[in-house]
Amino acid sequence: MKNIYFTAGxxxxxxxxxxxxxxxxxxxxxxxxxxxxxxxxxxxxxVENLRTLMNIPASSAILFTGSASEVWERILLxxxxxxxxxxxxxxxxxxxxxxxxSSQKFAHKYEKPLGEGFSYxxxxxxxxxxxxxxxxxxxxxxVQMREADIHKLKRSNQKKLMxxxxxxxxxxxxxxxxxxxxxxxxxxxxxxxxxxxxxxxxNEKCLEKSKKLSKIDNxxxxxxxxxxxxxxxxxxxxxxxxxxxxxxxxxxxxxxxxNKIGIDAIRKExxxxxxxxxxxxxxxxxxxxxxxxxxxxxxxxxxxxxxKPSKGIMEALKAKNMIIGSGYGPNKDSQxxxxxxxxxxxEQVETLLEALKELE
Amino acid sequence: MKNIYFTAGxxxxxxxxxxxxxxxxxxxxxxxxxxxxxxxxxxxxxVENLRTLMNIPASSAILFTGSASEVWERILLxxxxxxxxxxxxxxxxxxxxxxxxSSQKFAHKYEKPLGEGFSYxxxxxxxxxxxxxxxxxxxxxxVQMREADIHKLKRSNQKKLMxxxxxxxxxxxxxxxxxxxxxxxxxxxxxxxxxxxxxxxxNEKCLEKSKKLSKIDNxxxxxxxxxxxxxxxxxxxxxxxxxxxxxxxxxxxxxxxxNKIGIDAIRKExxxxxxxxxxxxxxxxxxxxxxxxxxxxxxxxxxxxxxKPSKGIMEALKAKNMIIGSGYGPNKDSQxxxxxxxxxxxEQVETLLEALKELE
Numbered sequence: 171m172k173n174i175y176f177t178a179g180x181x182x183x184x185x186x187x188x189x190x191x192x193x194x195x196x197x198x199x200x201x202x203x204x205x206x207x208x209x210x211x212x213x214x215x216x217v218e219n220l221r222t223l224m225n226i227p228a229s230s231a232i233l234f235t236g237s238a239s240e241v242w243e244r245i246l247l248x249x250x251x252x253x254x255x256x257x258x259x260x261x262x263x264x265x266x267x268x269x270x271x272s273s274q275k276f277a278h279k280y281e282k283p284l285g286e287g288f289s290y291x292x293x294x295x296x297x298x299x300x301x302x303x304x305x306x307x308x309x310x311x312x313v314q315m316r317e318a319d320i321h322k323l324k325r326s327n328q329k330k331l332m333x334x335x336x337x338x339x340x341x342x343x344x345x346x347x348x349x350x351x352x353x354x355x356x357x358x359x360x361x362x363x364x365x366x367x368x369x370x371x372x373n374e375k376c377l378e379k380s381k382k383l384s385k386i387d388n389x390x391x392x393x394x395x396x397x398x399x400x401x402x403x404x405x406x407x408x409x410x411x412x413x414x415x416x417x418x419x420x421x422x423x424x425x426x427x428x429n430k431i432g433i434d435a436i437r438k439e440x441x442x443x444x445x446x447x448x449x450x451x452x453x454x455x456x457x458x459x460x461x462x463x464x465x466x467x468x469x470x471x472x473x474x475x476x477x478k479p480s481k482g483i484m485e486a487l488k489a490k491n492m493i494i495g496s497g498y499g500p501n502k503d504s505q506x507x508x509x510x511x512x513x514x515x516x517e518q519v520e521t522l523l524e525a526l527k528e529l530e
Numbered sequence: 531m532k533n534i535y536f537t538a539g540x541x542x543x544x545x546x547x548x549x550x551x552x553x554x555x556x557x558x559x560x561x562x563x564x565x566x567x568x569x570x571x572x573x574x575x576x577v578e579n580l581r582t583l584m585n586i587p588a589s590s591a592i593l594f595t596g597s598a599s600e601v602w603e604r605i606l607l608x609x610x611x612x613x614x615x616x617x618x619x620x621x622x623x624x625x626x627x628x629x630x631x632s633s634q635k636f637a638h639k640y641e642k643p644l645g646e647g648f649s650y651x652x653x654x655x656x657x658x659x660x661x662x663x664x665x666x667x668x669x670x671x672x673v674q675m676r677e678a679d680i681h682k683l684k685r686s687n688q689k690k691l692m693x694x695x696x697x698x699x700x701x702x703x704x705x706x707x708x709x710x711x712x713x714x715x716x717x718x719x720x721x722x723x724x725x726x727x728x729x730x731x732x733n734e735k736c737l738e739k740s741k742k743l744s745k746i747d748n749x750x751x752x753x754x755x756x757x758x759x760x761x762x763x764x765x766x767x768x769x770x771x772x773x774x775x776x777x778x779x780x781x782x783x784x785x786x787x788x789n790k791i792g793i794d795a796i797r798k799e800x801x802x803x804x805x806x807x808x809x810x811x812x813x814x815x816x817x818x819x820x821x822x823x824x825x826x827x828x829x830x831x832x833x834x835x836x837x838k839p840s841k842g843i844m845e846a847l848k849a850k851n852m853i854i855g856s857g858y859g860p861n862k863d864s865q866x867x868x869x870x871x872x873x874x875x876x877e878q879v880e881t882l883l884e885a886l887k888e889l890e
Contacts, residue, residue, distance in 0.1 A: 240596060363560070413597070415724060416724040
């Protein structure tokens with residue numbers, strides 16, 4: 171019997187994954203040249219469907235890397251000459267911050283304890299920060315930053331660039347890509363695909379900045395996957411190096427499928443499943459929402475404090491072929507993490523909650 | 531009817547690819563955590579089979595990146611403080627050299643015209659070069675550097691590190707990994723897998739050097755996939771970021787399958803197919819070996835000058851469901867490229883040569 175994955179990524183695969191992989195085998199996608207018209211069509215198809223799905227303007231480029239973690243580095247090298255500013259409230263936002271330090275940037279951070287989120291009004295952006303780095307969904311703690319707060323933060327810092335990590339939430343948040351300069355995600359979360367592909371959205375202001383930086387002595391924007399080279403290739407729907415062609419093909423198929431359903435319907439279903447999960451956590455004696463402020467609770471990764479060690483809960487669910495995640499880092503044993511991605515149906519979520527109830 | 535690919539990569543898939551992908555689907559490899567025991571076993575299985583196949587000592591790490599092109603950058607950032615030295619005789623060896631310039635290293639090169647190769651005796655390595663960069667198989671021109679020449683070059687430069695690009699030849703060349711410090715390849719060539727995974731082999735001298743560089747002010751060894759972080763994770767058969775789990779699983783399966791046949795038998799068959807191809811090129815009125823010195827002719831990517839425009843030849847073969855590559859760069863219209871990877875059988879090579887004969 172197959173497992174149902176409710177993990178934060180790698181996660182449950184899209185219900186049509188097997189159908190799409192068989193199409194890929196039939197079309198010999200694993201063998202086609204990344205310099206062929208066939209590949210350019212695959213890239214274009216993927217871009218067009220992501221544009222529709224996430225309402226990304228035609229002026230922004232959609233680029234492919236090996237992972238979203240790679241994009242952290244590419245953004246810091248290409249968009250920051252001296253100083254970046256990071257909102258940090260968990261392992262992944264902290265990694266983004268630490269990548270800035272490793273990239274020898276002067277990195278500022280505004281840090282909050284695990285489980286707490288950021289509201290627009292409390293954030294003071296340092297004067298000299300060139301880039302504001304926001305983690306829309308902090309996968310380690312299940313904390314989200316609401317779209318409205320992200321938008322206000324950018325509007326009040328028009329001259330700075332803003333980067334949004336939406337690794338474990340895209341395409342669910344309704345972000346305004348006319349406002350946000352750059353964002354990125356990976357495919358093994360809400361898109362329900364095997365890992366191995368990062369997606370980087372960037373606007374023309376980002377390109378301009380990276381070109382400016384490339385002319386400054388002692389600034390290294392990177393040899394591999396720097397923004398000007400990625401962008402130039404993107405204009406022909408190509409990539410500088412051989413990319414994960416199969417991954418791009420599958421992402422295009424999943425995005426197309428999502429567009430058939432419609433992003434509004436997908437977001438509405440996510441919202442309803444999230445409500446069901448958090449409602450259960452409010453009344454359960456086994457687990458309670460780890461994020462106290464309901465406005466900061468993630469719609470895609472719910473984290474719960476548990477009254478029993480998480481290991482036992484995970485094992486009991488595994489015996490019923492349901493896989494959830496442990497807490498992250500210091501909360502490994504005292505929390506569980508349940509993803510709420512589009513690949514898991516309402517029925518599957520209900521089955522999981524029933525199984526949790528039986529463990530109370 | 532399916533095409534038979536004789537392209538230089540992406541290329542023909544391994545004959546058991548479909549079987550392995552179905553196993554992966556059954557085992558839900560696309561959903562498993564990269565922090566699970568199940569993933570660590572997959573990494574370990576892949577490493578052990580590559581070690582056996584390519585005779586890689588236990589003291590060398592086997593690491594995964596998004597692509598082999600990424601490894602160019604990682605090697606230059608982690609192994610060069612000031613100066614690198616490159617043997618350049620085609621587009622890919624030139625890209626390695628240009629990545630060094632983009633990484634703000636002082637890069638020396640010894641360059642030869644397209645179609646010519648390097649012999650040990652003629653190479654003078656600059657005194658201050660810290661790293662010698664050799665392209666064992668130059669995919670763009672079909673020129674190889676023989677293993678014996680590579681080994682002599684390293685032996686006479688013991689204090690320098692040596693990096694070998696074996697992107698389009700691994701595991702065919704019999705390289706001495708007790709001697710060579712670092713090498714890398716991608717999986718969409720001779721391993722017959724879809725693109726999206728780079729493999730980086732590095733010894734302890736490389737690790738030592740990268741750790742030394744990490745302590746020097748103004749030297750940036752990279753935030754993402756730097757060698758010390760990759761190595762530390764590798765020790766537990768993990769990766770710092772979510773890798774292409776499916777790609778690693780499939781590579782382990784293909785390497786295991788190759789070990790069942792035995793590397794000697796695979797190399798012998800490659801040699802025999804190469805002989806057949808080059809023998810045909812010696813007598814054909816349609817095409818002749820582009821590499822004049824037989825010792826420098828690649829065993830895995832044969833390049834031929836054509837007496838008619840390459841486009842017509844490629845189209846005529848495509849009508850018979852055989853896909854070959856055009857020449858690269860300036861030789862696009864006047865050359866063809868035929869891969870000779872283990873996934874193509876002797877029978878397929880014979881069919882291709884027959885079809886070429888009919889076009890004479």
